Amino acid sequence: MKTLVVEDEFTSRILLQNLLARFGQCHIAVDGEEAVEAFRMALAGAAPYDLICMDIRMPKMNGVEAANRIRKLETEDGVLSTNGVKILMVTTVDDPKDVVGSFHALCDAYLIKPIDKASLLDELRRLSLIA
Amino acid sequence: MIATTTSPLVLTQTADSEAIVFDAASVLSRLEGDNELAQIVFAAFLEDLPRQIQALKKLVADRDDAGSARQAHSIRGASANVGGASLRKLAAEMERAADAGDWRSVVSRMDELERQFGLLEDAIKRNESVDTKP
Numbered sequence: 001m002k003t004l005v006v007e008d009e010f011t012s013r014i015l016l017q018n019l020l021a022r023f024g025q026c027h028i029a030v031d032g033e034e035a036v037e038a039f040r041m042a043l044a045g046a047a048p049y050d051l052i053c054m055d056i057r058m059p060k061m062n063g064v065e066a067a068n069r070i071r072k073l074e075t076e077d078g079v080l081s082t083n084g085v086k087i088l089m090v091t092t093v094d095d096p097k098d099v100v101g102s103f104h105a106l107c108d109a110y111l112i113k114p115i116d117k118a119s120l121l122d123e124l125r126r127l128s129l130i131a
Numbered sequence: 132m133i134a135t136t137t138s139p140l141v142l143t144q145t146a147d148s149e150a151i152v153f154d155a156a157s158v159l160s161r162l163e164g165d166n167e168l169a170q171i172v173f174a175a176f177l178e179d180l181p182r183q184i185q186a187l188k189k190l191v192a193d194r195d196d197a198g199s200a201r202q203a204h205s206i207r208g209a210s211a212n213v214g215g216a217s218l219r220k221l222a223a224e225m226e227r228a229a230d231a232g233d234w235r236s237v238v239s240r241m242d243e244l245e246r247q248f249g250l251l252e253d254a255i256k257r258n259e260s261v262d263t264k265p
Contacts, residue, residue: 008205009183009205009208009209010175010176010178010179010183010209011172011175011176011179011180011208011209011212011213012208012209012212014171014172014175015168015172015175015212018168018171018172019168055208057201057204058201059198059201092204092207092208092211113208113211113212114158114161114208114211114212114214115161115212116161117161117162117163117165118161118163
């Protein structure tokens with residue numbers, strides 16, 4: 001499983017990286033812009049990510065905008081929606097409902113901070129990313 | 132060995148209620164008892180949070196509402212990861228206030244944010260010292 005963790009906050013990044021690197025390559029981006037660029041390069045290099053684990057509120061470009069652009073890159077590249085990268089959005093319980101609602105069509109799952117290892121692994125199994 | 136059996140909760144008295152400064156047991160529970168990873172996360176938090184607080188102070192001084200809200204959001208997320216309930220609650224209040232452009236509320240909580248971080252830092256370090264006992 002090749003993963004891109006997109007998180008501007010250091011502690012969450014360290015935690016997610018430690019949890020996900022156990023399952024394969026795990027790259028880091030610190031904002032939405034960097035995530036879109038990393039995704040574009042991986043797609044161009046024919047080594048796309050299997051999972052993007054992304055915070056919703058970040059500087060430069062937020063998670064919803066980044067997910068939009070990533071799905072657009074996939075469409076332009078001819079990637080079928082069923083074969084697209086799995087996007088797991090990380091949010092918090094009191095994020096505004098309109099923000100939370102806006103990513104449902106773009107993402108495959110979401111997690112609520114603080115990160116819970118069992119919930120994360122359950123989602124990865126549900127998405128058939130790990131056994 | 133799980134260190135937190137000896138110090139599961141550290142409490143503080145705040146203006147409105149008694150709040151949990153540090154709930155180490157909840158962190159270990161979320162990490163399925165992985166104490167090694169918990170210590171990595173605590174160390175990352177203690178290294179990074181002072182920088183985040185300084186960044187928030189500058190954004191508040193610059194009256195950058197979007198930036199302040201985002202920075203408070205980061206402090207909230209980081210605090211939640213280490214079981215820092217009172218710091219998380221305070222950062223969430225500052226995030227909401229900054230989002231609403233309520234500068235009076237944001238500024239009035241800045242000193243308390245630093246105080247709560249100090250309490251959390253002490254509690255985490257005490258927990259570490261328990262953990263390293265033979």
